[in-house]
Amino acid sequence: MLPRHHAKADAYSNGYPRSKDKTTYSISPHRFQPRASPPALRRRRQLLFRLCIILAIGLFAFFIWPGASILSILSLGFISTGEDFQLETVRYYDLSNVQGTARGWEREERILLCAPLRDAESHLRMFFSHLHNFTYPHHLIDLAFLVSDSKDRTLPLLSELLEALQADEDPKMPYGEISIIEKDFGQKVNQDVESRHGFAAQASRRKLMAQARNWLLSAALRPYHSWVYWRDVDVETAPFTILEDLMRHNKDVIVPNVWRPLPDWLGGEQPYDLNSWQESETALALADTLDEDAVIVEGYAEYATWRPHLAYLRDPYGDPDMEMDIDGVGGVSILAKAKVFRSGVHFPAFSFQKHAETEGFGKMAKRMQFSVVGLPHYTIWHLYEPSVDDIRHMEEMEEERKAREREEQEKLDRVKKIKDQFVDTGSQWEKDKTGIQNEAMKEKKEKEKKEKEKKEKERKEAAAAAAAASAPDEEARKAKTLEAAREAGKPQGNPQ
């Protein structure tokens, strides 16, 4: 850097003595004089004046737009109210964008998956394996669970599994919005198979189930949903593509056929869900005779409805895409367009046209002119839970099996014991046996020889005798031969 003040090159501009030989290069900044400035007092006054103006403007703006805006500007969003300003409070939805189409996954249509739960701890892991396997894009599926009146570890296990699911490393695994709704209805009905399916308990049980479903749906349905999928957690086997498979039919309400596997002694398999059916004249006539609060339930001898059931129409080799119009639906796996629920169709927790819950849902959907279909040859498999009778039967079978085993074991033991006891005498026996056999053979040979001679003699006699006496003689001879044979065989068979 060249010194600017050549004229005063030898002067002390900053109090430091300057060396005379080093005139060409210096890095010292002290050589520069500060710019001539106005007196400090005036500067300060100016500054105050400016600040007053800013303050005045600020206050003015504040009174014109009272609110958080100034604060957030001043605080640059660093203090907590800045966050409040970040909150979005207005939402806009066009419901005509969420009608549901046959190829929803391409249009990014969101599905609400609803699962009502009660004391379902034992099924949860199986259900989550299904969740892992769904091929419909997971981020488009919102999960909603209603946990009610559970005495087991359903709730903690559910949240644990869900947390793990959302934290999954695979970006394709986590689902959309996840709601766990806790609500107890004070249900007194037991959840075991027998009390669940007993006829007397059906009506009130179905009404309570319906209530739970309605609470779940009304709390979880959002304006951005195009589809709603109801799924029981105790489905054991179902295609991974079930959502797409059902969606492709583009129906308002659609259900697959639900069967369950059985142990071999019960026939291997069995229709499970009898709530998907077509209405029959008999059932309609029956409905007219019942009182307002009665609920017709399927699968009980008390109400013979003669309805065609989806379950019984299954052909294992039938076309899985075949559709059948139905009036009542079962709740194991229902895919419905969200607009069905938006229109007000729900699971009647009262007797609607003599039906409740999912059957009433089917009836109500039909009442509002929605299409309700079932797929008779597209089957999913419900978990087999043995009934009390089955368990008794299985216990009996188990007993029987054990008894048989015991018997066989005993027999084996006995034989062994006998063998053990007579093991020394065995060879002696053999010797004796052969001895006896030899003797018997000798005897037999002698006998045969004698007989031959006798026969020869007889034949000669017969030739000489009259021809008329031949028949009785023959008989006598036959009997004699038999006797001889028996006698000869005896010693052979005896030793054992």
Add this chain to the structure above:
Amino acid sequence: MGPARSLRRSSPLTIVVGVILCIVIFVFLLSPSSADTAAAKSRQANAASNPLSPPTSPFRKQVDNGKRVPPPVVHYKMNNVTSTGDPVGNRETILILTPLARFYQEYWDNLMKLTYPHELITLAFIIPKNREGNAATAALQEQITKTQKTGPEKLRFASIIIERQDFEPPLASQGEHERHKMENQKARRASMSRARNSLLFTTLGPSTSWVLWLDADIIETPPSLIQDLAFHDEPIIVPNCFQRYVDPKTKEKKERPYDFNSWQDSDQAKEIGAKMGPDDILLEGYAEMATYRTLMAYLYAEGGDPKDKIPLDGVGGTALLVKAEVHRDGAMFPPFAFYHLIETEGFTKMAKRLGWNAFGLPNYRVYHYNE
């Protein structure tokens, strides 16, 4: 130079800091949007982390960085959702539902005057997708922006949802005369039911305690409407809907009963119903169909106690307070003939089938717009 100079230079800085501090303190003291107010706190507490959350709660704006953040697992303890006679004391949230065909400024002004804590109120609208609906949406959005963005914190609502209907209303014109023709009633009310159900079941969410149905043409109510209705602690309660008008003869300001859908059933009506086909509906307020029902509209007594309460078999939907659990149990507005009743009257019947009863307040008035 030296120490004296540096002192002089730093003093304006101290002043600047001091003044800024003063301003901050000043703003903190005066600002209604202070983070310390209960309203703001409850807003913060109720805020959800993403836009998929229940629409009754506000949500934090998402930073779009192209990466999808999986939404969290949220527990909703619905055993703790109450609806009691003291909704303000128990901090119960209310959802005000309005099927909107035309926007009236008076309606909005009346809404703003409600004394129920606004941070506990969620508004939801459903608007048809036609020309009229577009105009109504625009007008509504203008008011919403004014209130939610720049309005005083105290008057801001917790959340606002606007939905556009996915089906056409059956009538092109929504004129009062056209609307009330008897043959048009069934189709109109069926469509209205669908709109109401769509709005209700997509916005109810897991935390709502009360649902207030308020028609877009209700332009005057007592400011304490919600508290007054909830005070009775009934599952379904409806005030008496009147209309102000100017008598053309005497030029006097008068009022007349407007909503005839709130009634107690009569034997005659039941008889007519028994003779009807399964799809026919009973209508009120038409001379062709004399039902002899007891109409709440005519039970209003000048100077009567506004707390007087009567049981009802059918309710009107102009203003209607319902406990959320009634709707959650499945009580909806049937868009078909349900016991020969439709819409709000059918709703009353369905609620009754589920074990919930309806009541009316004959001396408690709200006012309908006069076209």
